[in-house]
Amino acid sequence: MIFPPLADWDRRAARRGALDGVFLLGTVEPYAYHLPSCPLTTGRRAGLMAFASEAQARAAGLRPCQRCKPHRRHAVQGDGLDVFQALSERLDRAPATVADATHLATWAGLCEPALAVILADHAHATADAWLTHKRVAFAADRLLGQAATVADACEAAGFPSARAFDRAFVVAMGMTPDAYRRLGEAPRFTLRLPADYRKAAVLAYQGRDAEGLAERTDAATVWKALGTPDGPAVVAIRFERRAAHVEVTSDHALGTASFALLHRDVRRILGLGHDIRPFEAAHPTLVAPRRGLRIPLIPRAFDALCWAIIGQQINLSFAGSLRRELIRLAGERVGDMIVHPTPDAVARIDPDELLRRRFSRAKTRYLIDTAKAIIAGDLDIEGLADGSAVEAERRLTALNGIGTWTARYVMMRIGFADAAPVGDSGLATALERLHGLDMRPDAVATARLMAAYAPWRSLASMHLWASL
Template sequence: MRWSEEHLYERILAKDASFDGQVVVGVLTTGIYCLPSCPARKPLQRNVRFFSDEAAAQAAGLRPCKRCRPDAFYRGEDAGLTRLEAALSRVTADPAAFSDVDALAEAAGVGVTKLKELFRIHLHAQPAAFLQRIRIQAGCARLVEGRSDLADLAFDSGYESASGFHGAFRKQTGLSPGAYRAMLGSDRFVLSQPSGLRVDDVLRFHGRDAASVSERVEGRRLWKAFLMGGAPATLRLAFGESDVEVSLAGASGPAAMARAHRIALRLLGWQDDPAAFETAHPEWSVPRPGLRVLLTADPFEALVWAILGQQVNLAFAYALRRDLIRRAGLPAAKGLVAHPDAAAVAALEPADLRALRLSARKAEYLLHAATEAAAGRLDLEAFPTATAAAKRLLALRGCGPWTAQYVLMRGLGFRDCVPVGDAGLTLALQRWFHLDARPGPEETLRLMAAFAPHRSLATFHLWSSLKGVPA
């Protein structure tokens, strides 16, 4: 080797990423090999052996480190993404072990500035916001499990004080920890409306198909039917002047109420606070202040809608969706039909879908996606990053960039998505920028770059500028 062992050891102590790919670090006491930049605790120099490449380390009987993933690095995968995903997995498993963003950066083996860049690219979020979200999710899970001591719950979730935990919990869930616990034993709960919530837009959006069989809007009330453990359930949202009363019919128990709460927040676009976007782009807030990206009840529903909506007009897409729900869904309260889950759709035959007027290709794509999801090979919520979820979606038959970006945006809630090729988006961009023709894919991305990292919300604004209701 062209470097002395003393120099190489200094480089691994410094976690020098510039030496990744130049040398492999073998740790004889643990039987693993690492990248020089591995964030793990460094071994004593006498326990280290340096190799020129991965093959040499493997020939010596060493296995790849699970933290720095040298095997992924040498396969040409994104090293930063690999480390980030490994760190995210550790945080999700034990959020209380990470006191702050510095601890998360240490786990990922990068500096805080680099960590924020990785989060912006791959999660469309800030590290601090991610940490808070994971901590509160852990707190909710413990409450569902029956944990009752709220003071202990705060510390177990990674908070140093009960007051800090209570404030963060209410901001993320719309309820105090005590109210959330009470909800688990009830069939209803009340949320305070987020500041500036455009209630009329929420109702128009979810009721945009007036003939829908799985949603219904009457006055200031919204009903949504879905499957809960294979059985039909119906969620009702009744909007008051400043709050939303949510009730569940057809299912009960802590797990059912926890899911009902999650769905209600998704339908309200709870996590998509528009303040940062409106500050950066005040020209958008004048006609539509408070607009939010509203999500589907679950990611699979967004994927079904995206596949059905490929290369057809909205009216026909609505009709296809209604027919599919009638064919594969189950009757629910209020005369609605619960949207089918992946198993119900996967149980259909191609002929069943062809009878519903799906093309042969569209039927193939839908059945393939449903089969993958039903078998557990397409658990979209299990992917820690938008990058990983998009890669998996694009591996599906018939799933192109538009479908993947739509699902990332409306099914998974990622905030910096661009459904390139969307007819409504290109028309809105043409009008907004006074173009002679609709922009192509490259120009669409160029025009939308100005709205990063809020391009999902910018897309909703552009859609809304056409007819007042996004697609």
């Protein structure tokens, strides 16, 4: 997201400093971002990059210039987090009071392009997509357990018509508002799948553990063990043409809140909810071999974080065996499967137990410290995906042992659309091949190459991995 457009700015005004704080300029040598007035940007008509925000410049791998110190100026004016949180809070409370994106911008005291930048940075979404997402979530909350009628939920969420409500709800939730309203009446539900849906990617991802403790697959079904407020359960997701039929089994009586959680988990496992068409239209060559690919998300953020910590600097099969050890050691059994351990269970593990099971000292400490930080309330791990992306990356990298790669990996697996796990060796290899480079790009070069895929860097990473 670049604002204002690169070709458009008044260079004399820029030199005067009149545009400082409005946008940022990136240079290749040094690989840094600057205030538009910085002398290091003058006389460099070619190779200058314009960035709407610090978040965008940093995502492209640039560091603040030591000379003009753009981070100081932007720190004073803020990164838009306050505005994002105020808008988010209003939409969570009363989405019908906001008519459209223009109205949202006016309420925040911003022009629409400035709002677009804030939402690109913090929500990884356009204003329209974010508004619809908030309206659907609000309506779903009202519908659950038949608390509201479909018509009342539609009106309270601020949809302009029943038809618009129905269409947006089906795209986001995989079922009609009326079907969602009855969720939990029976231990099964069905999600509609898009015409181009690729179940193979989901089956391969969920089948990655040969022993299938927490998830397993056959040719057309995924089984996943998941915790709920009422006790552990197993969802069996069976693919048929254009639909995924879900059967829930549990020894406990599950309430509607548990069903809503499992419904959300299944949507995440299936990678539904994001519109992939704009990305596919913008990058036809990259997507051609596998159109319809979506990101299979990890339904619980703590599971994603543990997997990312375990996977640091070791190969995939060793990581897989360590994950099995963790699940066996601290997970809750349900039938012949085991639910991935909760932060409580991981925090209670005796470190020696992990060391005996071939976890390094560093991994052992990172896992247990992270679990303890979550229990202490220092990190709302399961709430991250509903908040700001900038804040999520900041909070994750503040943890001991969590760097940019781990944070971005977790972010892409919990649903942020524009998070490239730079520093990933597979991603670097894929980019090296795609661009015919002489050597594997380092983290900074990877970030720079991935900037071409903004604002869809998560899905682009998925395609690049799949190209290997």
